[in-house]
Amino acid sequence: MTVSPDDPRSAYAQVADDLRRRIATGVVKAGQRLDGNAKLAEQYGVAAMTVRHALDILRDEGLIVSQQGRGTFVANDPPGEEASPRDQQMADELTEIKAALELINSRLDRLEHQVRDRA
Template identity: 75%
Template sequence: MSQDDPRSAYEQVADDLRKKIASGVLKAGQKLDGNAKMAEHYGVAAMTIRHALDILRSERLIVSQQGRGTFVASDPVGTDSAERDGNMVDELSEIKAALELINSRLDRLEGQVRERP
């Protein structure tokens, strides 16, 4: 974990695991190491690992099975990649439209301020 990173240790761990899942380093169905082993690997407390895994569990990237362990979800986001890409494009289009509206309003407000005596 980086001391220079402003994020908490559990956020850094969650982000690292998230990246490994997204890149395929950790594959769907793969069992994750136990909390103690991950804590040792990352140099953090087991509670930090539990918190990071709670985040990934809430994002449906991993699943835990009582007595068996924690696994990468078989379909981490619940959709196929084409649908995910389409959803992402739609979301980015909405963000772009919102930014254009904000810029338009900002331009109008700046014009009104300049017109004031």
């Protein structure tokens, strides 16, 4: 895959998205070493700095890890594979809060219509 100048996303976002997709689909597996920055830059047709920026994004997302002198590897337990009990509890709480907010918003809408109708 080479970066497309017609794509509205930045070059580093295109590289990050492609690598993210390759990790998610198992083309690049957990624990597998990624090619070096120079080789990735050549594959994508971009500067090494662009690849570095893309890898920084994936590292921040927890999808890859870098080891000094060894290289960059796909994380052994990428986020989203298995939620911890605490993560599941937070997700459940967020779902409940979202439902409560939707109810509050519908009540507010109803009250606003009633006030408007009386005016």
